[in-house]
Amino acid sequence: MVHTPLDELQQALPECVSRAPDDLARYSRDTGPQLQTVLPSAVIHARTVEDVQAVMQWATRHRVPVVSRGAGSGLSGGAHATEGCVILSLELMNTILGINPDDETAVVEPGVINADLNTAAAQHGLMYAPDPASYRWSTIGGNVATNAGGLRCAKYGVTRDSVLALKVVLADGTLISTGHSTFKGVAGYDLTALMTGSEGTLGIVVQVTVRLRYLPQDVHTLAAFFDDFPRAAAGVLAIGRARVQPSILELLDGRTLEALDGVHGSDLRQRGGSLLLVRTDGYGAAAEAEAIRTVLVGLGADVTREGSDEADRLVDLRRHSRGDDVDDLFRVGEDVAVPKSRLVDYVEALEAMAERHSVHLKIVAHAGDGNLHPTFWVARSEGRRAQDRLNEALDESVRLALDFGGTITGEHGVGQYKLRWLAWEQSPAVLELQVRIKEVFDPLGILNPGKAIVA
Amino acid sequence: MVHTPLDELQQALPECVSRAPDDLARYSRDTGPQLQTVLPSAVIHARTVEDVQAVMQWATRHRVPVVSRGAGSGLSGGAHATEGCVILSLELMNTILGINPDDETAVVEPGVINADLNTAAAQHGLMYAPDPASYRWSTIGGNVATNAGGLRCAKYGVTRDSVLALKVVLADGTLISTGHSTFKGVAGYDLTALMTGSEGTLGIVVQVTVRLRYLPQDVHTLAAFFDDFPRAAAGVLAIGRARVQPSILELLDGRTLEALDGVHGSDLRQRGGSLLLVRTDGYGAAAEAEAIRTVLVGLGADVTREGSDEADRLVDLRRHSRGDDVDDLFRVGEDVAVPKSRLVDYVEALEAMAERHSVHLKIVAHAGDGNLHPTFWVARSEGRRAQDRLNEALDESVRLALDFGGTITGEHGVGQYKLRWLAWEQSPAVLELQVRIKEVFDPLGILNPGKAIVA
Ligand SMILES: Cc1cc2nc3c(=O)[nH]c(=O)nc-3n(C[C@H](O)[C@H](O)[C@H](O)COP(=O)(O)OP(=O)(O)OC[C@H]3O[C@@H](n4cnc5c(N)ncnc54)[C@H](O)[C@@H]3O)c2cc1C
Ligand SMILES: Cc1cc2nc3c(=O)[nH]c(=O)nc-3n(C[C@H](O)[C@H](O)[C@H](O)COP(=O)(O)OP(=O)(O)OC[C@H]3O[C@@H](n4cnc5c(N)ncnc54)[C@H](O)[C@@H]3O)c2cc1C
Numbered sequence: 001m002v003h004t005p006l007d008e009l010q011q012a013l014p015e016c017v018s019r020a021p022d023d024l025a026r027y028s029r030d031t032g033p034q035l036q037t038v039l040p041s042a043v044i045h046a047r048t049v050e051d052v053q054a055v056m057q058w059a060t061r062h063r064v065p066v067v068s069r070g071a072g073s074g075l076s077g078g079a080h081a082t083e084g085c086v087i088l089s090l091e092l093m094n095t096i097l098g099i100n101p102d103d104e105t106a107v108v109e110p111g112v113i114n115a116d117l118n119t120a121a122a123q124h125g126l127m128y129a130p131d132p133a134s135y136r137w138s139t140i141g142g143n144v145a146t147n148a149g150g151l152r153c154a155k156y157g158v159t160r161d162s163v164l165a166l167k168v169v170l171a172d173g174t175l176i177s178t179g180h181s182t183f184k185g186v187a188g189y190d191l192t193a194l195m196t197g198s199e200g201t202l203g204i205v206v207q208v209t210v211r212l213r214y215l216p217q218d219v220h221t222l223a224a225f226f227d228d229f230p231r232a233a234a235g236v237l238a239i240g241r242a243r244v245q246p247s248i249l250e251l252l253d254g255r256t257l258e259a260l261d262g263v264h265g266s267d268l269r270q271r272g273g274s275l276l277l278v279r280t281d282g283y284g285a286a287a288e289a290e291a292i293r294t295v296l297v298g299l300g301a302d303v304t305r306e307g308s309d310e311a312d313r314l315v316d317l318r319r320h321s322r323g324d325d326v327d328d329l330f331r332v333g334e335d336v337a338v339p340k341s342r343l344v345d346y347v348e349a350l351e352a353m354a355e356r357h358s359v360h361l362k363i364v365a366h367a368g369d370g371n372l373h374p375t376f377w378v379a380r381s382e383g384r385r386a387q388d389r390l391n392e393a394l395d396e397s398v399r400l401a402l403d404f405g406g407t408i409t410g411e412h413g414v415g416q417y418k419l420r421w422l423a424w425e426q427s428p429a430v431l432e433l434q435v436r437i438k439e440v441f442d443p444l445g446i447l448n449p450g451k452a453i454v455a
Numbered sequence: 456m457v458h459t460p461l462d463e464l465q466q467a468l469p470e471c472v473s474r475a476p477d478d479l480a481r482y483s484r485d486t487g488p489q490l491q492t493v494l495p496s497a498v499i500h501a502r503t504v505e506d507v508q509a510v511m512q513w514a515t516r517h518r519v520p521v522v523s524r525g526a527g528s529g530l531s532g533g534a535h536a537t538e539g540c541v542i543l544s545l546e547l548m549n550t551i552l553g554i555n556p557d558d559e560t561a562v563v564e565p566g567v568i569n570a571d572l573n574t575a576a577a578q579h580g581l582m583y584a585p586d587p588a589s590y591r592w593s594t595i596g597g598n599v600a601t602n603a604g605g606l607r608c609a610k611y612g613v614t615r616d617s618v619l620a621l622k623v624v625l626a627d628g629t630l631i632s633t634g635h636s637t638f639k640g641v642a643g644y645d646l647t648a649l650m651t652g653s654e655g656t657l658g659i660v661v662q663v664t665v666r667l668r669y670l671p672q673d674v675h676t677l678a679a680f681f682d683d684f685p686r687a688a689a690g691v692l693a694i695g696r697a698r699v700q701p702s703i704l705e706l707l708d709g710r711t712l713e714a715l716d717g718v719h720g721s722d723l724r725q726r727g728g729s730l731l732l733v734r735t736d737g738y739g740a741a742a743e744a745e746a747i748r749t750v751l752v753g754l755g756a757d758v759t760r761e762g763s764d765e766a767d768r769l770v771d772l773r774r775h776s777r778g779d780d781v782d783d784l785f786r787v788g789e790d791v792a793v794p795k796s797r798l799v800d801y802v803e804a805l806e807a808m809a810e811r812h813s814v815h816l817k818i819v820a821h822a823g824d825g826n827l828h829p830t831f832w833v834a835r836s837e838g839r840r841a842q843d844r845l846n847e848a849l850d851e852s853v854r855l856a857l858d859f860g861g862t863i864t865g866e867h868g869v870g871q872y873k874l875r876w877l878a879w880e881q882s883p884a885v886l887e888l889q890v891r892i893k894e895v896f897d898p899l900g901i902l903n904p905g906k907a908i909v910a
Contacts, residue, residue, distance in 0.1 A: 102692055102796035125698045147641045158639055160648070161616055176884050182792040183824040184613055185862035186602045186652045187869055187880050188908055189889050193615070193648030197641045214698035237557055243580045243669035244738070283699070283746075284738025291738070337637040341557035369638040407640035414642055425642050429631050433895065434644050440891040453643055 005062040006042055006086075012058065016051055018043045027069060027087045032077035032417050033327050040067070040081040044088050049167070049175060049206045055088055056204065057173035065446050068200035070111065070142025073134040075333060076415025078146065078199045078451050088204065090141050096120050097207070104212045105164060105181060110141025110205050117210075126212040129156035132411070133319040141205045147197030149411030151315070154368030155247040155281070156213055158411065160196045167207035168195055171442040181209055194437070199413050199452040202441040216247070216281030220289035221311030224301040225272025229253045229351075229363070231299065232274035233344045236367040238295045239278070240340060244288050248279035249368030250318050256362045260317050268317075272302060276367070277318055279311075321364050329387055331377035332394055332417075336401035337410030340370045346404050350374055350397055357393040371410035372401075399424065414452050422454050460517040461497055461541075467513065471506055473498045482524060482542045487532035487872050488782050495522070495536040502547050504622070504630060504661045510543055511659065512628035520901050523655035525566065525597025528589040530788060531870025533601065533654045533906050543659065545596050551575050552662070559667045560619060560636060565596025565660050572665075581667035584611035587866070588774040596660045602652030604866030606770070609823030610702040610736070611668055613866065615651045622662035623650055626897040636664055649892070654868050654907040657896040671702070671736030675744035676766030679756040680727025684708045684806075684818070686754065687729035688799040691822040693750045694733070695795060699743050703734035704823030705773050711817045715772050723772075727757060731822070732773055734766070776819050784842055786832035787849055787872075791856035792865030795825045801859050805829055805852055812848040826865035827856075854879065869907050877909050 010017040018024075019042050027043040041064075046052045059066045065085040072079050081087060094111035101124040108117060114135040117128045131150035132138055138148070144166070149158045156162075165179030179185065179192035195202055226232040232251055239246065252260075252275045257268040268275060276296065280288035289305065296303050306314060327333050338346045347363065354361035354376065365372040376393050378386035398408050398421045408414070408421040423431060434453040441447070449455070465472040473479075474497050482498040496519075501507045514521045520540040527534050536542060549566035556579040563572055569590040572583045586605035587593055593603070599621070604613045611617070620634030634640065634647035650657055681687035687706055694701065707715075707730045712723040723730060731751065735743035744760065751758050761769060782788050793801045802818065809816035809831065820827040831848050833841035853863050853876045863869070863876040878886060889908040896902070904910070 100794070100796065102695065103794040104695060105794070147645070149639055153639070157612070157616065160645065161612065170884075174884050176882060176888070178885065180792070180862040181794050181860045182826070182862055182865065183795075184604050184608070184792050184821075184826050184865040186866055187862050187864050187873075187877060188885065189657075189892060190602070190615070190645075190648045190652055191885065191888065193645045197645055202644075214700055217698070240557065240559060243672070245669055282737075282739050283742040284740075287738040337635070337639050339555070339558040339560070339636050340638075341555065366639075371637070371639050405636045407635040407637055407642055409642050410637065410639040411641055418642075422642060427631060429625075429629050430633065430643065430646065433631070433646065436895040437644060437892060440888065440895060 005058070005064060009055070009058050012054055013044070013051060016045050016047065018045065027072070027089060028081040030072040030074035030077060030079035031327065032075045032080065032415055033329055033332050034077065034080060035416070038081045038083060040085050040087040042086045044086055045092050046088060046090060047092050049169065052088065052169045052204050052206050053173040053175060056169050056171060059446050060172045060444060063444055063446060065449050067448050068145065068204050070139030071137045073138040074142065074146060074415060075327065075335070075412045077417040078413050078415035080416050082450055091139065093206070099124060101126065105209055106212055107207065107209050108140050109207060110139060112140045114138055114140060114143060121212050122215060125215050127215050128162065128210055129213045130159045130162055140208050144196050144205050144208055145198065145200050146413040147411070149366060149369065149371060151248045151250060151366065153366065154249045155245055160193055162210050163192055163196055163208060164211050165209035166192050166195055166205055168203035169206050170203050171444060171447050179209070183211060197413065199415060200448040201438055201452045202447065216285065217283065218285040219279060219281045220285045221306050221315065222278040222289055222293055222303055223306050223314055224276040224278065224296045224303045226274045226276065226301050227272065229274040229347055230344050232276045233347055233367070235276050235296050235299055235301060236343055237340060238299055239292050242291055242295050244291050246278045246292065246368060247281040248277065248315065250277040251365040251367035252277070252318065252321060253363045256321050256364050259362060260321055264317060266317065276301070277314055279315065318364070330380045330390065331375065332390065333373055333375045334394065334397055335371070335373055335409050335412040336398060336406050337369065337371040338401055338404045338406035342404040343367065343370060346372070346400065349400050353396050353400065354393055357389050359390055359393040369410065416451055419454060460513070460519060464510070464513050467509055468499070468506060471500050471502065473500065482527070482544060483536040485527040485529035485532060485534035486782065487530045487535065487870055488784055488787055489532065489535060490871070493536045493538060495540050495542045498542045498544060500544050500547050504624065507543070507624045507659050507661050508628040508630060511624050511626060514901050515627045515899060518899055518901060520904050522903050523600065523659050525594030526592045528593040529597065529601060529870060530782065530790070530867045532872040533868050533870030533903070535871050537905055546594065548661065554579060556581065560664055561667055562662065562664045563595050564662060565594060567595045569593055569595060569598060576667050577670060580670050582670045583617065583665055584668045585614045585617055595663050599651050599660050599663055600653065600655050601868040602866070604821060604824065604826060606703045606705060606774070606821065609704045609821065610700055615648055617665050618647055618651055618663060619666055620664035621647050621650055621660055623658035624661055625658050626899060626902050634664070638666060652868065654870060655903040656893055656907045657902065671740065672738065673740040674734060674736045675740045676761045676770065677733040677744055677748055677758055678761050678769055679731040679733065679751045679758045681729045681731065681756050682727065684729040684802055685799050687731045688802055688822070690731050690751050690754055690756060691798055692795060693754055694747055697746055697750050699746050701733045701747065701823060702736040703732065703770065705732040706820040706822035707732070707773065707776060708818045711776050711819050714817060715776055719772060721772065731756070732769055734770065773819065785835045785845065786830065787845065788828055788830045789849065789852055790826070790828055790864050790867040791853060791861050792824065792826040793856055793859045793861035797859040798822065798825060801827070801855065804855050808851050808855065809848055812844050814845055814848040824865065871906050874909060
């Protein structure tokens with residue numbers, strides 16, 4: 001006998017639905033700060049497109065909110081559970097459906113891990129370029145839903161630039177295809193780009209066709225240590241002025257170097273007050289690295305061309321520099337972006353501001369894109385009052401980024417946590433258009449409500 | 456005394472509105488085939504954003520259809536006049552508002568000519584990468600509205616990949632800003648991408664912020680002559696298999712070479728039955744060109760490394776290979792794209808099909824993107840019956856492209872002429888979603904009605 005909507009779902013998809021308390025807790029949140037703890041009423045582990053369609057038909061029938069989830073590595077609370085929701089996990093849909101070496105494309109299920117796709121592509125001399133620092137565990141579906149950036153984006157662009165086509169299950173269970181399997185295509189509106197970065201609020205991504213790029217036949221990595229952060233940031237501009245395009249251009253401040261040394265036993269901080277990590281790739285890699293070295297030495301940097309093991313280790317350390325500790329209400333990592341020319345000024349303003357609020361600050365940046373990840377934190381022992389200071393500092397850091405012509409989020413998405421800043425960036429007319437676009441796709445408002453856009 | 460809506464507009468914007476018969480005729484169409492000749496009731500030459508807003512407020516009040524227009528170089532009839540419309544020309548809004556050499560961005564009015572932006576950017580060692588063969592006269596606004604491709608897109612991506620932010624006037628005259636001035640940004644839905652390629656059906660683009668790329672410090676061009684087209688197409692695949700990324704990779708068949716020789720007095724057809732024109736650029740250009748040369752010589756091509764004057768001339772000839780004659784109902788240029796691996800098969804199928812229908816065929820392709828421009832024609836003297844044959848061949852060429860996993864339009868847009876094929880590519884659910892998105896932006900249906908999507 002069927003009692004509740006959930007019983008009905010469990011009967012229809014017995015092997016997919018879990019109500020085990022452990023599961024509810026584990027799947028209740030992503031890696032972003034949580035304003036409030038909410039448990040989902042169930043976790044659904046979809047294994048097929050039909051599962052996802054069945055879930056959405058059921059959710060439409062009973063008006064149940066559905067929060068999609070990849071690996072839960074999101075940093076904005078986009079996958080946090082909300083009142084009355086079920087979590088729809090795509091992680092078991094993790095088959096690479098095909099790699100087409102001559103077409104230079106791959107077709108994958110949404111739960112495929114970014115690194116797994118790269119391992120498979122490498123067999124064909126190819127790579128999937130967008131590489132969020134979480135690439136070892138985040139999913140392609142999550143990357144698409146957040147339009148993830150990453151390190152190599154300096155040269156190869158963000159997720160959107162590599163996504164050709166999608167299969168998407170709409171709120172009512174309808175399956176649609178967007179885009180094209182070809183590199184180019186302009187038939188109709190660009191629904192693929194509209195879906196990309198929509199954080200599960202317009203549909204569930206159940207299949208992704210991506211463009212692959214050529215694995216570079218040569219790679220050079222430079223580690224440039226500067227006395228301080230402003231000088232290193234000036235180095236970013238100087239590389240740009242030399243019109244040389246690195247594949248990776250990452251900036252780490254002294255406190256980040258200290259934190260890395262603390263966790264990994266390295267001696268980075270001893271080598272300088274700020275690190276600019278530069279990688280060039282392709283046929284011109286050696287010449288590009290040399291051109292960049294000359295520029296940075298001219299600015300007084302101590303530049304070592306790292307051997308390939310040491311280079312990989314440094315890039316790897318950088319990838320961990322955001323993951324060394326989990327964010328919570330005492331420690332929040334930010335994700336603003338500013339025009340490149342404003343990097344130095346923005347960082348100076350940020351440091352002054354953090355000092356004024358007595359808030360700790362460390363910064364890493366995808367500097368080639370002007371995308372900064374300042375982390376602000378306060379002592380847990382100080383309690384509530386310190387949280388208020390932290391929040392003021394956060395607000396001010398975001399306001400400053402906007403004043404400098406920037407954006408509130410370069411790559412992590414608005415999710416739940418950044419909603420309070422969205423109206424600072426977008427006009428009422430734009431906010432309203434977004435609500436009405438959502439209504440077209442999700443008239444009942446059951447797809448990840450309260451995320452990504454201001455309702 | 457105001458008599459008609461048009462009188463009212465003329466009174467409000469006396470210097471913008473023209474009803475001169477010459478103007479009406481000249482602005483009544485773009486470069487695409489015309490199914491029917493329709494004259495607009497007026498041509499409006501906007502000079503400011505406020506002009507555009509005034510026009511749209513007026514059009515909303517009186518429910519007058521508005522067809523936006525850049526240079527009118529479109530090939531799909533997107534800018535053709537339709538019943539009762541006014542033409543809104545943006546060509547006088549042609550100021551480059553700013554180039555930010557450190558940010559590597561430019562802000563332009565929509566009427567700025569693609570080549571003019573490139574000339575200005577070159578002063579700073581920068582370029583605006585998307586270069587439709589019409590770059591000497593097409594406008595950035597038109598490029599955005601069609602999501603134009605071009606030659607360099609093989610390496611640098613299409614217009615969408617270079618557009619960061621837009622100002623757009625909506626149907627009711629509201630001015631909105633979309634996107635961000637930074638390279639990356641994921642706040643809200645990607646309205647910038649949604650506008651890009653929407654062919655004037657969602658709003659009027661009145662300002663564009665683009666990302667600029669570095670002018671390559673070295674450029675190499677190869678001309679590879681093959682005995683026939685299938686062999687040259689195989690060369691495209693072979694370059695891909697060698698995992699070398701050219702900046703330009705254009706494929707011309709024998710009949711295109713003949714046509715070029717006829718117009719320009721060159722001797723291309725004598726040199727081979729098909730030409731693969733390859734350009735590499737950047738620090739690795741020489742090594743990349745050499746790697747490609749080796750591959751193509753291995754396939755039996757006669758490869759000459761062209762000196763830079765001759766190379767420029769060849770690339771220039773290619774740019775003209777679509778413009779040597781105007782399309783009409785006896786001669787139609789197509790724009791399908793197929794996955795790269797299917798290039799050879801598709802071309803073979805196309806040639807067999809053209810022969811079966813007794814229709815002439817020549818082909819050029821942005822081969823690096825699998826984007827083909829076959830031109831089909833019949834003798835004018837044969838009249839109506841030949842047109843039917845031509846149309847059957849066109850239909851079949853498009854159907855074939857779809858069967859091969861391709862798209863009906865790689866870069867020119869659906870406009871008016873390709874509407875008959877859109878439902879072959881898109882499902883009813885997608886067609887319907889597009890209609891409803893249009894309704895969000897344009898509830899009265901006054902923005903370029905009857906174009907781009909199936910109503
Ligand atoms: C240490 C660390 C480093 C990171 N580095 C980067 C970085 O360099 N660049 C970067 O951009 N991000 C980075 N992130 C953030 C995060 O990894 C990315 O946002 C990633 O794309 C999320 O993928 P996921 O599979 O974990 O998705 P989740 O966190 O599970 O979900 C993210 C959002 O997408 C939605 N979603 C997930 N799957 C689907 C689907 N199939 N259909 C529809 N909606 C879906 C969810 O509802 C949620 O809104 C980092 C995170 C960590 C913890
Ligand atoms: C010889 C030749 C070669 C070509 N080569 C290429 C090529 O390589 N790649 C390619 O992609 N195309 C090519 N084209 C097609 C054409 O040049 C492009 O589509 C170009 O982007 C159109 O720009 P335009 O300024 O002429 O726009 P128009 O033709 O005036 O308009 C094109 C469409 O955009 C809309 N529109 C124009 N301006 C605006 C605006 N400001 N706001 C909103 N909507 C607007 C119009 O309503 C219409 O639907 C070629 C054309 C020719 C004649």
